[in-house]
Amino acid sequence: MSGCSIRALWILSPQDTVVFSRRFPVVEKRWLVACERERAAAEDLEHSRQTSLPSDPELASAFAERKRREGSARGFGIRVAQSSSGSDSWIDDPITRHIISLHIHREAEDEFLLWPLVLHVKGSYCILVLPLVEPQQFQAYERKCQRPGCGDSVGEEDSLSSLLLSLPCITGAFMVAHTVGDIIAGDTVEPEVIVGSTPSVGGLLDSLTGSIGISGISARAKPVSAPVVASTASGASSVGAVISDIPKSTTRPIDKDALRTFISSAMPFGTPLDLNFSNISAIKANGFSASDMPPADLKQPAWKPYLFKGKQRVLFTVYETIYAAMYDRDEIPDVITISGQVNCRAELEGLPDVSLPLTRLSSAHVDVLSFHPCVQVSEQGLDKQSMMFSPPLGNFTLMRYQAFSGLDPPVKGFYQLSMVSEDEGAFLFKLRLMEGYKAPLSMEFCTVAMPFPRRRVASFDGNPSTGTVSMTEHSVEWKIIATGRGITGKSVEATFSGTIRFLPRTGQRIPSMSRSVTGSVVEEDSDIEQESTNNIVNIDEYLMEKMNKDLQAVDLEEPFCWQAYNYAKVSFKIVGGVLSGMSIDPKSVSIYPSVKAPVEFSMQALSGDYILWNTLGTCPFAVSPEIKR
């Protein structure tokens, strides 16, 4: 079985009640038939019980029970002291935070296991999708959960890995879960494409309304933020509340009708056929009229139900997100990585092919390239790749890449923070912005934030050489370049030294339950505590020791425990170019059959996690083989 079919899906609220559920009886029947067959083959009535789907309350209580047992909605993921045989964390693999099992207790029946449930947390909702697997695969997992001993070692026969490899339905179920998540969160916007300096061009519906002229749909709010922007926004906010499992957004009621319609069209019988929300909602809203003629000689692809009509043009935008860990230390090299994507909007009539060479890939330090399904890579080379695609309607991400920076980091320098006493610290920034960057690259804004999520800032002292400083309860923010005063073609040197005072720490002890997020239950011994404080000479170390005592464990989705470190986070936006050197030459874009369509190209780079680690403190780092090489 290589396809993907779904037996049921549920959406649970933060209060662990089912707010939406959908069962697919056809797939369920397949499951029951398969179980029956398995049972007949095994001639063992005990072995494979025929279990029907749980009702909503049963599922909700099983989910709540798991949450209680496994510490959080996602669970431990790693085998910890509390893990019991038969639970997901017994498997000891982080993927069990995403692919979970539930023990369903049903009145007057034995408990039974439900697996694999694909868990996707979106906003405050938990989406659970149950794909159809073979009974043997189910039993393999069940055995694995119960297995005594150490658990799998990697690469072993019948490991969890090989089970997952044989289950494309899980992959499909995740795609469903993510799409459903986007729908309930209202994140169904298409990727952003910039035209010149004007704001973003809308998506598929806009091009439809432009060409078809139905005013009803254009009333829909224009996409305000594209995923690229959204991801950085969440990155920025994660500084303050990195560990909160609780999403920041208020619980917005889910649009059940939209969801139901989507499911009915995308997977009428439980087997997903098309997960493109834009297309599905366009078909639902517009339908087809007699004037929508199919192309005479070509077949329309399933992912392009409508053809474009109107003024033709092709737009490309390269977006890059810069991740940097700046250490300013001899022993640790700085790490800068770039996640980039090329978004495209091809307003072309008919079903043309667009071909496009990608050149200078190695000088652009491009590491990973992956493409939209419509793309065919005709020539693969280290430095040059040619690709051809038949563009779908609306905005789409043509390709994604990972790269290393070809330029110097746009913000260089160091951040030092030294605690003078428990509640007072002296800090110093010395930064150079856009050094070596020539026009037309320009930095639109640049802000440096010093977050102190666990301290309350009482006051700070000191003036920066440029820019303005503001203070919030848990951070100090330094606007080096304010929006609207962007710099182009010159570099800026900025220093900022001063002192910062915090309100005294109140004895906030973490409740012991939350400590066990990842579950190592450590018995505290007052004997040890008393002793350790006496041994530390250095005040920084002493403070660190003291502060670290009430650090909570972070979720495994975080890269490290942010709160354990002092750092400054830089946010900026660079337009007019990108750091990697990825570029598309509009002249080399060719369209077949040939039409006269202007090709526009724009670029911008945004900061992701751009972190200046406190040079005087501890910092997380990793050995990067690329740099050693």
Place this chain on the structure above:
Amino acid sequence: MEKQSSTKHPPPPQLLSAQDWELLTDDFSSGAAARRARWLTLPVLDLALAALHRRDLPFSLKPLILIMLEESSSLLFPSLSTLPPLLDSLRAFLLSPDPPPSLKDQFMTSATVILIVTLPSPLDPSAAAPLESLIGILLAVVHRPNHGPDRQSRAVAAECLRELELAFPLLLSAAAGHLWSLAQSERTHASQSYTLLLASTLLHIIHSPLLTSPHPLLSTSLPLLPFNVPQCVFSSVDDDREPTEGNLREIRRVLAFSLDRTPALTPCAAAEMVSALLGIVGALELRVPAVTALLKVRFSGLVYSYDPVLVHVVLTLYARFSDAFTGEDESAIARRLVLLSKDAQMPLVFRLLAVHWLLGSSLLVDERVSLSELALCFYPLVFDPLALKAKKLDALACIASREEVLNAGGEWKGHEGQGARPLVVKLFEDGLVCVSAFKWLPPWSSETSVAFRAFHEFLIGVAPSAISDSTIFGFLKGMLVKLALEHPRMVPVIAAFVDRLLACDVHHQVGEWLLQTMDEQLLPNLKLGYQLVSYFPIFERIAESDSIPPRRLLELLTRHMAYLTEKHGPDTGLRSWSQGSKVLGICRMMLMHHHSSRVFLGLSRLLGFTCQFFPDLEVRDNARILLRMLVCIPGKKLRNILSFGEQLPGVSPSTHSSSFFQVPSPRHSQDLKKVSGVTSYIHLERMIPLLVKQSWSLALPSLGSATNESSYSEGIRDIVVPASAESNKEYEVGVEKISLPSEPLRVMDSKVAEIVGILRKHFASIPDYRHMPGIKIMIPCTLSFEAEPFGRAWGIDLSALGSDGVEGLPALYATTLTFSSTSKYGSIPPCRIPFLLGQPSKAGLDIIPIGSGSEEDSNFRASVIIELEPREPMPGLIDVAIKANVENGQIISGSLQCISVGLEDMFLKARPPPDITEDGIPVYYLDLFHALWDACGSSSNTGRETFPLSGGKGAAAISGTRSVKLLEDTSDSLINAVEKHLAPFVVSVIGDPLVNAVKTNGILRDVVFIEEGSSEFTIDDANALVPYSDEQPLQLQYIQDEHDSTIPPDTTNKKSMGMFLVLIFLPPRFHLLLQMEIGNVSTLVRIRTDHWPCLAYVDEFLESLFST
């Protein structure tokens, strides 16, 4: 919604409003039987079908009703007869102009679902009618290719047909030709559904006998409508005939068409298509050359897509047709999967899945692509989520394990610096850097979990049999030891790590090895101090493990106890108690998990030290109890007892343990086994049976040196060499320090001077046994033997000796008894008995001459006095060997039953110095008692004083210990017992009632009687020990400052009758002082001694004393 109570009665059918329908659908969709049940009184199905046509209901409601019908179809469509109305309704609905197309589509879908669920599977002919009806409707919709407006409906109808085909294979096989032409002609986006339908149909055909039939598969000669269910649906006949050439050609055409259409499919549809194509190509593989290569060419490019579904499609293809892929393709796939895991724009779960896919494909990573080449790509990056870091570390572990296998037997080059690190270690160390913060983050941090999980993965990646020699294990051992040394807070985590290994059947041994390493490398490097308690979790594991000799740990713990004792001060009371208790917990664990013989030496020493010197009373008490258990309970029983105690909270088994002491000694049973022939008829018996029935011996280790001369317990030192602590071996140091607190100066007041004077006088009268004959004790015994069995054993014909009387009895001549003992009793002189007559068997004698009893005794029993010169006042056993001549000239030799020596045998009266007059002796004894009592107290001022012994060469120091014992017995029986057994040792009786009672009995004489109120003793004494009153339970206040009690002393003996003061001299130079506060119902005995090991026996002695 849920608030709508289920008790509300549903409204009458005709009035079912939009709200009611919403409620109904919600109740049904929850799947909860209880919520559905209340609607089932209504004809829900009829109502629902009617509602679909009702114009007053909003359109938005109707999909809800349809989905409700779908999801509850098994409930609402119990039989086939319910289907025709549904299909009629569908037909009418599709023809109606009102409903929007999407609603019509939904109805088609729902009707299909209901049929699939309701019809039996596999299909039987009786169920064909509704199916034919539905398919007729659907085919009518499908059969209009390229019609503009209803293209979506056609797509839906094609999907419905496909689901029917999937549910009932071969259902559409007869229509395949039509489907093929429809698929070819459809040009709108709906063509995807047509293509999928065609592929699914073909898939079933290709595995059916149809392939071999002479009829062309894709014929369109029959009209599409009306539709009849083909017969092949009902029969499942296998057919091995070769497919016809024409059919194969047809199929190849369809296959080519389907492959050609794949770029036009959505990713999900592509996955469906591949799933069908896998079946088709699989069947054709052998007959059509290069068909798999075709598949590969078409799909392998999808691996470059960022859609995970498509990547998985390629992997599925590869798993099925790996032969079609070249090495280049394979390394491209592997590389692509690695890069996928690095793609920061991917949702985390897909990055994790990518690593799983790579590791899960044993074909890919084992045989085709060297995983090591990809190692660098698996290095975790600093911003990788921890879950991904963990997974990448898994991958590195996997690479390392392969490396380990490849370089099996490779040299471990750990000491040659970084450059020479083996690859395995390099991977491990480099990988671990990303979570290295675990060393200073709190132990519950996620980084810690990830790091230790990585340790585990690296370790178990190696085959269990190879672990011990593996590089990684060698490295990991060292690293964990270092980690524990540098970061004590990590210890619980390390312990948990070991636990996990121990809990695994396969890796249990690895856990043991790790503990052994800890024992060998960690323990010697630990610094003494309060922070040692951090390491207790590991100590506990070591204590539990019976594969590790407990010696090292015991030494360390002994030193720790010494440290605690030494550092004890006003602020550390609680800490001493806590850590002391924990140490005892570990001791208890050792007792449970080791054979007593193994731990005996170290443990008895540790416990002995603790119960003597440890500042906390509760700990001392517990130590004493453990010591007694160690000494006198056989191992197996002991473990049972202790594990029973495990159910009690805390470590202290103190409160309930007294009942456990009724267990007989192991010695007895052992001795019974050793009984040789001789012992069955020759008996050497004590004249005065021991009070304490069992015989056990605390064989204190000769502390430190092989020669006993400087042993602690001996306590006599040469005067010339004061404070010989330095000369003792290493692990005695702790003990010596305590017994000899190094006070340079001491102040002596007149009272102390007086005490010292008395003591000097007393000690001067004690012989130093090293240089002169020591004090001896005598154990009177009798030797006898039974005539009859003796005769039988030695072949002496009793009748030959004589017919009656003494003449007829055998005799032993020139008997020599030699004694030896493992206890320190000095050399025991042998005994010689020239002549001994055998005892006539009583059963054999009918008449016993009156008055001959005493005479008989002297003839048949020889009295033997065993003379001991104890070096230590210890109970023990004396082995007896006999040698004698029998009348017939034979020589008997053998060993007899051992003679137990009890503590009470050691009880002697102190020797008064010669210059004391007879009358002065009682007073002398009382003074001596007071002096010794004081000297053995903790606040003693005489601690540094040494007292020369008689002979002038040796001197003794007093280091006292105190204890307390509560005896719950009436005063009468106590007084009787004292008078019977302790009378010679009583030096004073205090208190009116007691004095009166004793004087009446008249047994105690020559003692000092002190009337009530004149005793200052009780007051002094109450300060030093736990006060007791029989109105409240005995409470141990562990933080009580022992020097400074605030409890008024007179509360302690309100109800007491008075006190006995008992002074017992224990050879060679020790003392046991008892102060018995006799109460009406119970007696508190305060005990002081300068020979602490005897306390273990005193307890027992007192119990036996008063229970007899």
